Amino acid sequence: MHRRLIVPGALAASLLLAVPASAAAPTPGAPGIGDPYYPAYGNGGYDVSHYDLRLTYRPATDELEGTATLLARTTQDLSRFDLDFLLDVSEVRVNGAKASFTASGEHELQITPRTPLAEGTDVTVVVRYGGVPSSKSAYGFTSWHRTPDGGVAANEPEAAWWWFPSNDHPLDKATYDVSVSVPEGTQAISNGTLQSRTTQRGWTRFAWRSNRPQATYLATLAVGRFDVTTGTTDSGIPVVNAYSEDLGDHYGAARASVERTGEVADWLAEYFGPYPFGALGGYVPNTTTGYALETQTRPFYSPRQFANGSNVSVVVHELAHQWYGDSVSVAGWKDIWINEGFARYAQWLWSEHEGEGTAQELADHVYASHPADDAFWTVGPGDPGPENQFHTAVYDRGALALQALRNEIGDEAFFTVLKGWPRRYAYGNATVGDFRAYAEEVSGKPLSAFFDTWLYEPSKPAAPAARAASLARTAKPAPRPESWKKIAATNTVHAHDAHHGR
Incomplete structure (x- = not known):
């Protein structure tokens, strides 16, 4: 955001050389990172490399107190900058010196350091804060779930x-240390690996570490009374699962599903390459929500996912995200197909693995189940718009596009793409356009028209392209694969209170 001096004629070069790089006055960092779907999300002017969170939580009153230390680097000369945050702040320090601060907009903490910050310098920001998370809302919703024995932070695209306090957008990924003190007998679950657990004077402190870059919405905290199980996958990854003690009738089905996490992750690695993180697991708190979320290394599952019995398919979905969505994250929220289309397709592959319907049979069923005038086809998974970010079409039409790609380039190239993509962009960010370019590189085929048809055009693709001409002629749905009910049960995986698209 440096001002650029523009002068006419031959004087331009010499005048520009005469102006020191630091001559431009420091300016405020933008209050949004520039995502058109959510213009106020994230912030400009800096990049966070690490979050250190030291918290104390009281389940009885939902009171959270904390000190957050952010390690960041400036990307411009900064006079002030924003963090995304809602709780009450008592003190902010920047590089050790007290900074002034104020709340701004729906969810902004505006910080003015004592002295401006030069571009390209390392910055330490310490924020002391407290409050009752369940009492806070922004844009008319909350992403904090109060439970009978504590609370849970899990939502997308914001939690x-x-x-x-954070730079809340997937473009700014960081590593995490999360240390939480809770009353003895209560557990605190977060991402990554449990580094230590210590108890004194009636309080237990859990210290969790995520040592790979993690998007802010994938960071999670769950406090309550949990039954915790531990194990190791065949590939040597430690697994930590947690189940609320008061899941009632859902307890058995939840555990029968989530305890297969290690098995599923090893199976997915055959398609997607080595599991990208050093920790694994899942947790099921006693929330009233209906969705699940791919919180990094330790997905969140609502009890409702298991209301009709075990559902390993939802575990497949959330674990597929560890490659597609977590390791490789969206560059912008319009790229959501990179997450959801692939996680849904992983469920189709699992169905094939379980002998409950092939991926092609599932594709045929989706194609035939939606007539040409169905609004389903008006949503383009490649850029669905914020109001349709988690529309069923992003999942089902998104997976259908992948099966069509498989038919277009052949199994060898297709599965090379599936495995190579998470390696190409490991721990970074990518766009739908990047994926198209990669698929073209691997297959040697021009695919621009193909992707336009399957991901962007607001109409039903021609039947031959879907290998469903006979189905189209009879206008009868293909026989419903046995796995469909469990797959469809995850259609609400991210349907959270329809607050998206504000």
């Missing part, structure tokens, strides 16, 4: 505001 961090309710428990730690």
Whole structure:
């Protein structure tokens, strides 16, 4: 955001050389990172490399107190900058010196350091804060779930505001240390590996570490009374699962599903390459929500996912995201197909693995189940718009596009793409356009028209392209694969209170 001096004629070069790089006055960092779907999300002017969160939580009153230390680097000369946050702040320090601060907009913490910050310098920001997360809302919703024995932070595209200050957008990924003190007998679950657990004077402190870059919405905190199980996958990854003690009738089905996490992750590695993180697991708190979320290394599952019995398919979905969505994250929220289309397709592959319907049979069923005038086809998974970010079409039409790609380039190239993509962009960010370019590189075929048809055009693709001409002629749905009911049960995986697209 440096001002650029523009002068006419031959004087331009010499005048520009005469102006020191630091001559431009420091300017405020933008209050949004520039995502058109959510213009106020994230912030400009800096990049966070690490979050250190030291928290104390009281389940009885839902009171959270914390000190967040952010390690960041400036990307411009900064006079001030924003963090995304909702709780009450008592003190902010920047590089050790007290900074002034104020709340701004729906969820912004505006910080003015004592002295401006030069571009390209390392910055340490310490924020002391407290409050009752369940009492806070922004844009008319909350992402903090109060439970009978505690609370849970899990939502997409935003959850961090309710428990730690952040640069809340997937473009700014960081590593994490999360240390939480809770009353003895209560557990605190977060991402990554449990580094230590210590108890004194009636309080237990859990210290969790995520040592790979993690998007802010994928950071999670769950406090309550959990039954915790531990194990190791065949590939040597430690697994930690947690189940609320008061899941009632859902307890058995939840555990029968989530305990297969290690098995599923090893199976997915055959398609997607080595599991990208050093920890694994899942947790099921006693929430009233209906969705699940791919919180990094330790997905969140609502009890409702298991209301009709075990559902390993939803575990497949959330674990597929560890490659597609977590390791490789969206560059912008319009790229959501990179997450959801692939996680849904993983469920189709699992169905094939379980002998409950092939991926092609599932594709035929989706294609035939939606007539040409169905609004389903008006949503383009490649850029669905914020109001349709988690529309069923992003999942089902998104997976259908992948099966069509498989038919277009052949199994060898297709599965090379599936495995190579998470390696190409490991721990980074990518766009739908990047995926198209990669698929073209691997297959040697021009695919621009293909992707336009399957991901962007607001109409039903021609039947031959879907290998469903006979189905189209009879206008009868293909026989419903046995796995369909469990797959369809995850259609609400991210349907959270329809607050998206504000």
